[in-house]
Amino acid sequence: MKTKILQEDLIYEILSAVEEIPEGKVATYGQIARLTGREKNARLVGKVLSMAQYYGSYPCHRVVNHAGRLAPGWAEQRFLLEAEGVAVKDNNSVDLKKYQWNC
Structure with missing residues (x-):
């Protein structure tokens, strides 16, 4: 039971970091890992x-x-980012120099 609690704590810790990303910005998986102490x-x-x-x-x-x-197989991601003003290139990527969250 204790292991499950730790896992849920970890899940909510990661999701809390994701929740902090401002609209119109993106973060990388590695950036979120670093923010949660799991580089x-x-x-x-x-x-x-x-x-x-x-x-x-x-x-x-x-x-x-x-x-x-962007995540492969998740077409909605592009639509959601573009709705927030993030330009997505033809190769399904964003310009990190322009849109990366500076945290």
Whole structure:
């Protein structure tokens, strides 16, 4: 039982960091990992975000990979980012120099 609580604490810690990303900005999986003290766990962040809908409503669409690429197979991400004023290039990536959250 204690392990499950720790896992849920970790999930909410990651989702809380994602919730802080301002509208019109993006963060990388690695950036969220660093913010939560788990510098080398960017893939863990991705795994948590893939299950985020079970924990509430979070702006997971604002998280991209280290090169600014959107999540594969999630067409809605592009629409959500563009609705916030984030330009998405033809190769399904965003300009991190312009849109990355400076936290």
